[in-house]
Amino acid sequence: YLVEQATRTFCILVVSFMEDALRRRFIQSWSIKGKLAENVYFGGNGPLSTFSQQLLVAKGIKWVTDEMLKQATILRKIRNELAHNHRVRALSEEPLRGLAENLSTAEQTWYRESMDLYREALDGAPREAILRIRVYCGASRIVSSALTRSKLIEADLPPGFRDASGWDSLTEIEQAFIDDMVRFSMRTIGINRTSSSDPLPE
Secondary structure, three states, rough: HHHHOOHHHHHHHHHHHHHHHHHHHHHHHHHOHHHHHHHHOOOOOOOOOOHHHHHHHHHOOOOOOOHHHHHHHHHHHHHHHHOOOOOOOOOOOOOHHHHHHOOOOHHOOOOOOOOOHHHHHHOOOOOHHHHHHHHHHHHHHHHHHHHHHHEEEEEHHHHHOOOOOOHHHHOHHHHHHHHHHHHHHHHHOOOHHHHHOOOOOO
């Protein structure tokens, strides 16, 4: 669905998903029950009333890292610009390009010789498609981190704790998000995985 949407709709939906996921995690983790309790936290005078405040608190309690907070702030600014400025239509044009270019280069993660089809498609992809991949993967990484790190903390395990390395060290949540990011990236640059013999990278 998102692959086919115009940039404005795409960015607003992706970043709104990130905001909603973070809010839901606060509600679940802090046992915030009922509309009255939610209003205490998320209402006009609440400590989590804005997305910016939610991100700062998430960083303070180690749900997200310093770098992820920076990335989330960029995504929030992109969403706000598209939501409030009708003249802005593309990530590849200013003022959004300057913001989007500072997002993590997620599209390069799977750029390797064993994925020839992906590499060739990425080399020929328009800048707009590449920046959309960065927006999608950036938001997905932040949600994945907040979910994973908060659950590890609740289990009295430090966020950096791992009992294995590589793919096997990741939680099911992280693996699912990575799989989704790969699929989105491939579809965005025109690869239908069912027509490709290239495996999904691990």
